[in-house]
Amino acid sequence: xxxxxxxxxxxxxxxxxxxxxxxxxxxxxxxxxxxxxxxxxxxxxxxxxxxxxxxxxxxxxxxxxxxxxxxxxxxxxxxxxxxxxxxxxxxxxxxxxxxxxxxxxxxxxxxxxxxxxxxxxxxxxxxxxxxxxxxxxxxxxxxxxxxxxxxxxxxxxxxxxxxxxxxxxxxxxxxxxxxxxxxxxxxxxxxxxxxxxxxxxxxxxxxxxxxxxxxxxxxxxxxxxxxxxxxxxxxxxxxxxxxxxxxxxxxxxxxxxxxxxxxxxxxx
Numbered sequence: 137x138x139x140x141x142x143x144x145x146x147x148x149x150x151x152x153x154x155x156x157x158x159x160x161x162x163x164x165x166x167x168x169x170x171x172x173x174x175x176x177x178x179x180x181x182x183x184x185x186x187x188x189x190x191x192x193x194x195x196x197x198x199x200x201x202x203x204x205x206x207x208x209x210x211x212x213x214x215x216x217x218x219x220x221x222x223x224x225x226x227x228x229x230x231x232x233x234x235x236x237x238x239x240x241x242x243x244x245x246x247x248x249x250x251x252x253x254x255x256x257x258x259x260x261x262x263x264x265x266x267x268x269x270x271x272x273x274x275x276x277x278x279x280x281x282x283x284x285x286x287x288x289x290x291x292x293x294x295x296x297x298x299x300x301x302x303x304x305x306x307x308x309x310x311x312x313x314x315x316x317x318x319x320x321x322x323x324x325x326x327x328x329x330x331x332x333x334x335x336x337x338x339x340x341x342x343x344x345x346x347x348x349x350x351x352x353x354x355x356x357x358x359x360x361x362x363x364x365x366x367x368x369x370x371x372x373x374x375x376x377x378x379x380x381x382x383x384x385x386x387x388x389x390x391x392x393x394x395x396x397x398x399x400x401x402x403x404x
Contacts, residue, residue, distance in 0.1 A: 281333030
């Protein structure tokens, strides 16, 4: 699957032939977190993303009811092209599905947010092992004790993703990722997980655990799942997100994001 183009992978997802995590797929292409909220809440959610841009860097906002997203890719239909969606109600996640056409509403606004899978390619190209890619699993993600800035009904604790590196290569990992601020940039922390309130590094809140070898330190990046937490906590009547690790793969190239910091990139 990882040797296929972005469009071919989306076609396989649309046909129900692939429903797994997307880390390592379509090398070179931007992957994005997805949040779909009612238009009445869209401005507040955008403001939440702006206030917490390290975790929720906003790359695209659709018009209400817009399900075809040519700004992200020539053939993208947001209702079918994410491997796995989560449906949310005030009581929490209703269920996970692979197609949201029957749930679509004319007032839905889609937000595409930067994803750390985009900088993994850069790390690998600089000779650094990305453990979740080499192990073929989902990246481990953890809730922290750090609180995001709240806006309206949207509030969350920061969620981080973790990748271990030998201590002597941490500075290199920082400098590589710092070139990509729209996909979380450099790690927010490296070292003892307890500093972030993570009690057991072997039990991530989302994704899969990975081995931390002798002489390696865990590095933690702000994670777009923070936006999922904010949407879930808002108690909206109904909203939709991607399932953690199951991203929308776009036609935008990762390298095009290098060095970009301004939100003028909205609309691409």
